[in-house]
Each structure stands twice: as C-alpha cells, then as structure tokens.
Amino acid sequence: MDELRRLGDKPNIARGLKLTGDALFLAGRREAALARYEEALELSRELKDLQAQAQLQANLGNVQLTRGNLNEAHAAYAAAHERFRAIGDQRGAGQSLLALGNVDYTRGRYREAARYYGESLAARRAVGDRPGVANALDNLGVMESLLGEWDPALAHLTEALELRRQLGDRPGCNESSLNLGNLLALLGDLTGAGELYAGALRRAAEQGDGPREMRARLALAGLALWRRELDAAAG
Numbered sequence: 065m066d067e068l069r070r071l072g073d074k075p076n077i078a079r080g081l082k083l084t085g086d087a088l089f090l091a092g093r094r095e096a097a098l099a100r101y102e103e104a105l106e107l108s109r110e111l112k113d114l115q116a117q118a119q120l121q122a123n124l125g126n127v128q129l130t131r132g133n134l135n136e137a138h139a140a141y142a143a144a145h146e147r148f149r150a151i152g153d154q155r156g157a158g159q160s161l162l163a164l165g166n167v168d169y170t171r172g173r174y175r176e177a178a179r180y181y182g183e184s185l186a187a188r189r190a191v192g193d194r195p196g197v198a199n200a201l202d203n204l205g206v207m208e209s210l211l212g213e214w215d216p217a218l219a220h221l222t223e224a225l226e227l228r229r230q231l232g233d234r235p236g237c238n239e240s241s242l243n244l245g246n247l248l249a250l251l252g253d254l255t256g257a258g259e260l261y262a263g264a265l266r267r268a269a270e271q272g273d274g275p276r277e278m279r280a281r282l283a284l285a286g287l288a289l290w291r292r293e294l295d296a297a298a299g
Contacts, residue, residue, distance in 0.1 A: 078107040078116060082123070089127060098127045118147035118156055125163055129170075138167045158187035158196055165203060178207035195236075198227045202240055209247050217247055238264040238276045245283060249290070258287055 085100035101123045108116035125140035141163040148156035165180030181204035188196035201224035208217035225240035245260035265280035267273075 074107050074111055075113075078104045078111065078113070081107070082116070082120060085123060089123070094127050094131055098124065101127065114147050114151050115153070118144050118151065118153065118160075121147065122156075122160055122163065125160075125167075129163075129167065134167055134171055138164060141167065154187050154191040155193055155196070158184045158191070158193065158200070161187060162196075162200060162203065165207075169203075169207065174207050174210045178204060178211065181207060194227060194231060195233065198224050198231065198233065198236060198240070201227065202243055205247070206243055209243075209250065214247070214251060218244075218251075221247055234267055234271060235273055235276070238268050238271075238273060238280070242276065242279055242283065249283075249287060254287060254291060258284065261287065 081100045081104035085097045085104065088094075088097035088100060101120050105117060105120040105124070108120060121140050121144035125137045125144060128134075128137035128140055141160050145157055145160035145164065148154075148160055161180050161184035165177040165184065168174075168177040168180060181200055185197060185200035185204055188200055201220045205217045205219075205221035205224060208214075208220065221240065221244040225237065225244055228236040228240050241260040241264040245257040245264070248254075248260065249257040261280050261283045265277060265284065268277035268280055
C-alpha cells in the first residue's frame with residue numbers, strides 16, 4: 065500500500081483499502097474497517113467511480129448495522145441504492161433494497177420493511193436473480209405475516225420454498241420451511257406446520273446447521289404444547 069501511495073495509484077489504493085476493510089470487518093474489527101471503507105469511498109469520489117461508491121456505501125451500511133447505528137446504516141444503504149440505480153445495476157439495487165428492509169424490520173417498521181422487500185423482489189425478478197428472488201420472497205412473506213396479510217404471505221412463502229427446492233438450496237429450504245411453518249401454525253394448519261418443521265430439523269441436523277436445528281426443535285416443542293392445550297380444551 066505504501067508503494068501505491070508513493071506512486072499515486074489512486075484506483076489500486078482504493079481497491080486495496082476496500083479489501084483491507086473487508087478483512088477487518090470479517091475479523092470483527094468494525095472501527096478499523098469503517099475507517100478503511102471511508103477512506104476508500106473518498107478516493108472513489110475523487111475518481112468518480114460510481115460502482116465503487118455504491119459498493120462501499122453498502123459496506124459502510126453493513127458496519128453501521130452491526131454497530132447498532134440504524135440511522136447511519138439506513139442512510140448508507142439508501143446512498144448505495146441511489147448509486148446502483150444510477151449505473152443500472154439492478155442486482156446491486158435489489159440487494160440494497162433488501163438491506164433497507166432489514167433495517168426497518170429491526171426498527172419494528174414492518175410496513176416500510178415490506179415495501180422495500182417488495183421493491184427488492186421486483187428488481188431481482190427483472191434480472192433473473194433466482195436466489196435473490198427467494199430471499200426477497202421469504203422476507204416479504206414474513207413481513208406480511210407480521211402485518212396479518214395472510215393470503216399474500218402464504219403465496220410468497222410457498223413460492224420461496226418451491227424456488228429454493230428448485231435451486232437445491234438446502235439451508236435456504238430450512239429457512240423457508242420454518243417461515244412457512246410458522247404461518248401455517250398461525251392459520252391453524254398444525255399438521256402442515258409440523259411436517260415443515262420436521263423436514264427443517266432433519267436437514268439442519270444433517271448439515272450441521274445448529275441455529276436452524278434449534279429453531280426447528282423449539283418450533284416442534286411449541287407445536288406439541290399447542291396441540292395438548294387444544295386437546296385439553298376440547299376434552
């Protein structure tokens with residue numbers, strides 16, 4: 065990096081700073097990562113490199129989100145989205161919309177989150193980004209469930225699971241199965257919910273996916289308790 069600075073090679077300095085920021089972020093050194101990303105962003109502005117600016121704004125959003133700075137994260141993701149749109153990068157625009165939705169979900173602003181997820185879904189469909197479509201469908205369906213919009217939630221979560229099956233995305237199938245199972249349980253289809261939870265549990269155990277395995281076990285336990293309460297009330 066010192067040699068690049070001596071030569072005044074700003075494009076490669078900016079790339080090096082971003083890569084260093086990525087490594088620091090993965091190592092959990094958020095403050096150091098933030099400094100590298102900000103320096104790289106300043107250079108990318110000098111170079112008028114909108115693609116680099118968009119990605120660096122997204123990186124800054126990721127850092128701020130992990131620091132719990134939701135306003136700063138939202139502003140960074142919004143700036144990323146503006147630049148991705150300016151250069152016609154639909155995939156990047158879709159990802160930044162998903163990130164904006166995640167911030168609003170964390171804030172408890174479910175209606176706003178659903179709007180961003182819906183826009184992300186449209187952007188990802190437009191470029192044929194099938195994994196991105198599945199992610200947006202899942203997130204949108206969960207928000208609709210929280211908002212009590214059962215019919216669109218059921219449609220979106222069912223489509224997400226089917227798409228993940230087509231893609232052979234087994235971890236994604238676990239996530240979609242848990243989300244759809246939660247909705248079916250709310251709608252009173254305890255048998256359907258149990259089948260989805262059991263499938264997610266089996267796959268997660270095979271894959272060593274501890275967090276989703278635990279979620280599936282808790283969901284099945286909650287379902288069993290619910291059944292006992294219903295049986296007691298009926299008896």
